[in-house]
Each structure stands twice: as C-alpha cells, then as structure tokens.
Amino acid sequence: MEAERQPTLADVARAARVATSTASRALQESPRISEMTKLRVREAARGLGYRPNRLAQSLRKQTASLVGIVVPDIGAPFFSRVVKGAQAVFEQNGIAVLVMNTERAPEREVAALQTLLEHRVGGVLIATSGGSTSEPEVPTVYFDNIVLKRGVGNVTRANHAGMRQLVGHLHEHGHDRIGYIGGPPLLTSGTERLDGYRDAVRELDLVDRDDYVQFGEQTWSAHSGARAMERLLALVDPPAAVVTSGESFAFGALSACRARGLRVPDDVALVSFDDPPFGDLLDPPLTALRPNEEEMGRLAAVLLLHALQATAAQQPAEVRLPVELVVRRSCGCQ
Amino acid sequence: MEAERQPTLADVARAARVATSTASRALQESPRISEMTKLRVREAARGLGYRPNRLAQSLRKQTASLVGIVVPDIGAPFFSRVVKGAQAVFEQNGIAVLVMNTERAPEREVAALQTLLEHRVGGVLIATSGGSTSEPEVPTVYFDNIVLKRGVGNVTRANHAGMRQLVGHLHEHGHDRIGYIGGPPLLTSGTERLDGYRDAVRELDLVDRDDYVQFGEQTWSAHSGARAMERLLALVDPPAAVVTSGESFAFGALSACRARGLRVPDDVALVSFDDPPFGDLLDPPLTALRPNEEEMGRLAAVLLLHALQATAAQQPAEVRLPVELVVRRSCGCQ
DNA sequence: CTGAAAGCGCTTACAG
DNA sequence: CTGAAAGCGCTTACAG
Numbered sequence: 001m002e003a004e005r006q007p008t009l010a011d012v013a014r015a016a017r018v019a020t021s022t023a024s025r026a027l028q029e030s031p032r033i034s035e036m037t038k039l040r041v042r043e044a045a046r047g048l049g050y051r052p053n054r055l056a057q058s059l060r061k062q063t064a065s066l067v068g069i070v071v072p073d074i075g076a077p078f079f080s081r082v083v084k085g086a087q088a089v090f091e092q093n094g095i096a097v098l099v100m101n102t103e104r105a106p107e108r109e110v111a112a113l114q115t116l117l118e119h120r121v122g123g124v125l126i127a128t129s130g131g132s133t134s135e136p137e138v139p140t141v142y143f144d145n146i147v148l149k150r151g152v153g154n155v156t157r158a159n160h161a162g163m164r165q166l167v168g169h170l171h172e173h174g175h176d177r178i179g180y181i182g183g184p185p186l187l188t189s190g191t192e193r194l195d196g197y198r199d200a201v202r203e204l205d206l207v208d209r210d211d212y213v214q215f216g217e218q219t220w221s222a223h224s225g226a227r228a229m230e231r232l233l234a235l236v237d238p239p240a241a242v243v244t245s246g247e248s249f250a251f252g253a254l255s256a257c258r259a260r261g262l263r264v265p266d267d268v269a270l271v272s273f274d275d276p277p278f279g280d281l282l283d284p285p286l287t288a289l290r291p292n293e294e295e296m297g298r299l300a301a302v303l304l305l306h307a308l309q310a311t312a313a314q315q316p317a318e319v320r321l322p323v324e325l326v327v328r329r330s331c332g333c334q
Numbered sequence: 335m336e337a338e339r340q341p342t343l344a345d346v347a348r349a350a351r352v353a354t355s356t357a358s359r360a361l362q363e364s365p366r367i368s369e370m371t372k373l374r375v376r377e378a379a380r381g382l383g384y385r386p387n388r389l390a391q392s393l394r395k396q397t398a399s400l401v402g403i404v405v406p407d408i409g410a411p412f413f414s415r416v417v418k419g420a421q422a423v424f425e426q427n428g429i430a431v432l433v434m435n436t437e438r439a440p441e442r443e444v445a446a447l448q449t450l451l452e453h454r455v456g457g458v459l460i461a462t463s464g465g466s467t468s469e470p471e472v473p474t475v476y477f478d479n480i481v482l483k484r485g486v487g488n489v490t491r492a493n494h495a496g497m498r499q500l501v502g503h504l505h506e507h508g509h510d511r512i513g514y515i516g517g518p519p520l521l522t523s524g525t526e527r528l529d530g531y532r533d534a535v536r537e538l539d540l541v542d543r544d545d546y547v548q549f550g551e552q553t554w555s556a557h558s559g560a561r562a563m564e565r566l567l568a569l570v571d572p573p574a575a576v577v578t579s580g581e582s583f584a585f586g587a588l589s590a591c592r593a594r595g596l597r598v599p600d601d602v603a604l605v606s607f608d609d610p611p612f613g614d615l616l617d618p619p620l621t622a623l624r625p626n627e628e629e630m631g632r633l634a635a636v637l638l639l640h641a642l643q644a645t646a647a648q649q650p651a652e653v654r655l656p657v658e659l660v661v662r663r664s665c666g667c668q
Numbered sequence: 669c670t671g672a673a674a675g676c677g678c679t680t681a682c683a684g
Numbered sequence: 685c686t687g688a689a690a691g692c693g694c695t696t697a698c699a700g
Contacts, residue, residue, distance in 0.1 A: 009694060037670085080408055101422065115430055258617055
C-alpha cells in the first residue's frame with residue numbers, strides 16, 4: 001500500500017529554490033511567472049520524476065478528474081464496446097473512468113452509484129437496471145435504458161424505428177408470419193422494440209398472434225433465446241421468419257434452428273436488432289442493424305462533458321441514434 | 335463540475351455537537367467513543383446524507399482506494415471478461431477500478447500508466463503490449479502477456495501445454511498434417527503457443543512445414559485469421575486440420591472454410607485455443623479450451639491485493655492457469 | 669514577478 | 685471518552 005514516497009511539489013520547489021506557490025504556477029504555465037523560473041521548475045520536476053497528485057488537485061480545486069460508468073455486465077460485448085467509446089472521449093479530455101458492474105441487481109446499482117459519489121466523480125454514465133430511481137446527485141447521462149426527463153441526457157438507439165425496419169424487411173421477402181424474440185418488456189429496449197414490432201405487425205397487416213411474441217430472460221442470455229425459439233418452432237403454425245432483439249438471442253435462435261435441422265433462411269428467416277460479435281462471419285451471415293455501440297458511448301460521454309461545462313442547467317438532451325439495416329443472408333437475400 | 339456542496343464531516347460534527355475528530359472516530363467505530371456519541375454522530379450523518387470523501391481520506395491516510403487496469407482493447411470479449419473478474423474482486427475489497435485502453439499502442443500504454451500514477455492507484459493490472467518496459471513504480475500484476483521477474487505477479491494460461499493438448503487431440507483423430515494460425519510471436523501468447531505447437535509437431539512426428547504456420551495481425555483480427563486460413567488452404571498439400579490461437583482467428587478460419595465450400599470437420603478439422611463468445615453455438619460447435627478469462631481476472635486481482643497487504647517484498651508470483659479441453663464437434667468428435 | 673498563508677476534507681498523534 | 689492541532693499535497697486569493 002505504501003509505495004515509496006513520490007516527490008511532491010514542495011520537493012520540486014526546494015530543488016528549484018522557489019516557493020511551492022511559484023512552483024505550482026510555473027507548472028501551470030501561468031503568465032505571471034518568468035520564463036527563467038519556469039525553466040528551472042520544469043527542470044527540477046523532470047529531474048525528480050515529479051508527478052502531480054490528482055487527488056490533492058481535485059480536493060483543492062474542487063473539480064473532478066474522475067467520471068463513473070455503470071453497466072449491467074461489462075463482460076457482454078455490447079456494454080464493453082459502449083465503455084470503450086466513452087472511455088476514449090473522456091481520456092482525450094483528461095478524465096479517468098471508474099467502471100462499475102451491477103449484474104443487473106438494482107441494489108448493486110445503488111451501491112455502485114454510492115461508491116462513485118464517494119470518489120467525487122464529476123458525472124456518471126449509466127445503463128440502468130432499475131436501481132437508480134431518484135434524481136441523481138451528479139450530472140448523469142442514461143444510455144441504452146433511458147429515463148426521460150431525468151439527468152442531463154438520454155442516449156439510446158431508435159428502438160421503435162429499428163424494429164419496424166427489420167419487420168418491414170422480412171415482409172418485403174414475402175413473410176406475413178413473423179415471430180419476435182426479445183427481452184422482457186421492463187426497460188427501454190424491451191418495451192420500445194416490442195412496441196415497434198407490434199406496430200409493424202398491425203400496419204403491415206401481418207398475422208397477429210400473442211404466441212408469436214416470446215421473451216428471453218432478463219439477462220438476455222443466449223440459452224433463453226434458444227428456448228424462446230424452440231417455443232416458436234413448436235407452435236402449430238410456426239412463424240416462417242423471426243426477428244430477435246439482442247445479440248445473444250440471435251445466437252440462441254440460430255442454434256435452436258440448427259438443433260431442429262432447420263435451414264436459415266430457407267426454412268426460417270432470421271434478422272436481429274443487435275449485431276453480435278462476428279455476425280458477418282456466422283453461417284448464414286446475419287442480417288441485423290449496423291452496430292454502433294462505440295458511437296453510443298462516445299455520444300453519451302460528449303453529452304456528459306457538455307453538461308459539466310455548461311453554466312446553466314438545461315433540459316435533458318434526448319438522443320436516439322439512427323439505425324441502419326445491414327442486409328446479409330439470414331433474411332433470405334441473395 | 336461544481337455539484338452543490340456535499341455535506342462534510344465538519345457539518346456532521348456540528349449537527350451532532352461534537353468535534354470533527356470525534357465524529358471521524360465515531361464513524362470509524364473506534365472503541366474509544368461512547369455508544370451514545372456514536373449514535374448521535376451516525377444519526378447526524380444519515381440526516382445530512384453524509385458521504386465520506388474518499389479523495390480526502392486517501393490523501394490523509396496515504397493509502398489508495400483506487401487500482402488501475404490496462405488492456406489492449408476493452409471492447410474485445412477476452413479482455414472485457416478479465417476486467418469483469420478483476421473488478422468483482424476489487425469491489426468486494428472496497429477498491430474502485432480505473433480502466434485504461436491502449437489500442438495496443440506502446441506510447442498509449444505509457445501514457446495510461448502515467449495517468450494511473452497521477453491518480454495514485456495502489457497497484458496496476460496490465461496486459462502489456464510492450465509499452466511498460468521499466469520496473470513499475472507501483473505493485474503490478476502482468477496478465478495474458480507476462481513479464482517474468484517483474485512486478486509482483488504474472489498470470490497467464492498454460493499456453494504451451496494447452497497448445498500441445500489441442501494438437502494432440504487432432505492427432506488422436508488421425509491427423510498428421512496440422513496447420514497453425516496464431517498471433518505474431520512477439521509477446522507471451524504469440525510465442526508460447528507457437529512453441530507448444532512446434533514441440534507437439536516434433537514429438538508426435540507430424541508433418542513439419544514452415545508454411546503450415548501462418549500468423550494473423552498483431553490485433554488478432556478475425557479477418558486476418560480468415561486470410562491466414564486461406565493461405566493454408568491454398569497450399570499444394572494443405573493441412574487437413576488447423577489449430578487457431580485466438581477467439582477471433584477461430585471465427586475467421588471458420589468463415590474462410592465456408593467461403594471455400596469446405597465442411598468442418600469433414601474437409602478440415604478445426605480447434606481453437608481461445609473459445610470465442612458463443613463458441614458452443616457455432617456451426618459446428620467449436621472444440622476449444624474452456625474459457626477462464628474471469629478466473630484469470632479474479633486471480634490477478636487477488637495476487638495484487640495480496641501484494642498490497644504484504645509487509646515484505648516477495649518474489650513475483652508466477653501463475654499459469656491450467657487449461658481444459660472442451661470437446662465439441664469441430665474437431666471431428668461425434 | 670514571487671512568497672507566505674489559508675484551506676479543500678479528512679485522520680491521527682498528542683493532551684487532558 | 686473527547687477535543688484542539690497538525691498535516692496529507694496541492695491551489696489561490698492576498699501582499700508586496
């Protein structure tokens with residue numbers, strides 16, 4: 001725990017034969033300090049291997065150099081990519097990122113937020129699992145699952161429009177019996193995508209059956225996706241095409257088809273909202289929406305930075321990332 | 335940036351009508367404080383919504399409540415899972431995790447380490463890309479790519495033994511022309527796995543040809559894996575079985591086979607060292623080593639915590655996680 | 669242009 | 685059992 005003592009600003013000042021206040025200003029490039037002195041101080045700092053203590057700086061300046069990101073599962077490709085995009089933006093702005101994992105447990109989410117606040121983060125990016133119910137105490141951007149009118153921003157994908165586009169594409173292939181596999185309709189992605197599906201079914205006058213809608217587990221696990229697919233395939237009039245909501249559901253559905261000896265897309269067509277890792281290398285290559293997780297992370301980070309710099313409080317920004325269909329082969333194209 | 339002022343310990347002390355020193359001790363459950371007083375202080379703290387400032391605590395106590403993790407690509411499933419495992423252990427120990435992404439650029443790795451040191455992390459977990467060349471200034475555990483005799487610990491998988499096991503399994507299927515697709519032999523995984531392959535080829539008396547060894551890019555990208563596979567398949571006497579080193583190489587190799595109309599495992603058998611996400615749901619399900627990324631992360635974290643608590647300096651622990659073959663279908667079994 | 673002093677929010681010897 | 689004082693490593697009015 002006790003690393004050998006790092007040199008402090010006082011050490012630098014002593015070596016440069018100036019007051020610590022002067023050393024501090026010199027390293028900050030204050031115009032009030034002579035070039036000569038600055039040179040001496042910089043030299044001394046380099047010689048000692050001086051590294052400013054950001055904790056002390058934050059404490060004194062009363063500004064944060066830390067920001068927190070809270071995700072349901074950092075191990076899931078989807079979230080790790082969002083984190084990657086956000087981290088890049090923060091890093092460019094000299095802000096370090098504290099990552100918290102909640103395993104979708106609301107009480108862990110509350111605890112994570114608590115920890116972040118104790119570290120005096122300047123703000124938070126969160127994909128909530130329902131734990132953060134009250135108005136946040138620091139500027140907060142919600143992503144993936146949004147909470148309207150709360151925090152300083154909301155970023156999610158165009159869930160409704162995206163789902164309609166997917167169903168619409170299957171319809172263009174001549175399908176009118178289209179099944180749906182999604183997450184439980186509790187949070188944003190679960191509800192909005194389901195709504196998109198239902199509206200598309202109505203508008204396109206497709207076969208509208210309750211049992212064409214199957215939910216996977218709250219964890220969006222691949223295996224629950226496979227079981228949902230099996231339930232669809234076991235119906236008397238099974239759907240001839242299926243749209244899945246998450247990256248792992250797509251995988252699960254695909255494997256369930258294989259297990260039944262069904263060919264995709266000939267026996268059953270498949271499209272997915274989220275594009276799983278290597279979705280283009282699957283057999284068949286998966287038709288899905290273009291992945292933009294990193295973009296989502298970058299945007300959420302930019303919104304937060306913007307709010308941190310803003311002087312007056314503003315209405316929370318609400319952004320829905322546009323979606324784009326990537327046609328591959330699982331839908332029946334080619 | 336300037337959140338409305340959080341209540342401080344002084345506020346709590348005032349509300350409880352005690353000195354701040356007493357308030358501090360009361361919240362630390364010091365035995366020197368009367369139960370009555372503790373009660374009053376706790377009450378006051380709760381009433382005010384007091385949250386200790388960890389930055390101030392760290393500064394005063396001269397102990398870290400932060401730890402850093404440096405990875406080449408947090409977006410890659412492999413690394414995000416290691417981070418997940420490590421984060422869980424640190425969180426249980428009241429330590430928050432700063433995550434840095436290097437994109438495999440040595441200079442970014444150096445900068446990341448610098449940033450972490452400025453935040454006075456207690457220690458670092460790092461999957462180096464070659465940037466951290468000198469003795470680290472804080473306790474450091476190297477993982478994935480190890481640096482012997484440096485830092486307080488090294489954790490990697492049993493690369494050599496694992497590769498031999500994979501080649502051995504293909505040999506049991508009767509193969510003697512076995513190709514290899516791996517990362518460039520620069521760091522641990524690249525070199526040790528290649529050595530394992532070569533030793534196995536020698537010991538099992540397999541066909542030993544230089545062009546049976548193909549390298550993907552430094553980034554271990556799926557596409558470079560596909561190209562490596564194409565080079566193998568284009569040989570006059572192509573290998574009838576291939577072992578890949580990374581999760582994405584396996585994907586790439588599989589897709590290259592499909593593109594050529596080759597069936598796996600009938601036309602060419604395939605096994606992989608790293609198990610990609612959903613490897614069991616691929617067609618065919620991929621024979622690979624059991625994934626233990628989270629375990630690796632947990633172990634690295636435990637080693638670091640151990641070193642942080644240790645009084646005397648010790649020899650760096652060197653751990654090679656045992657591997658276990660998960661036989662599925664791509665090797666030809668069943 | 670430079671320095672001495674105060675203070676960010678804590679903890680911990682030192683007294684009593 | 686409790687409190688006054690010092691100090692962690694910085695920055696920034698305030699003087700000169």
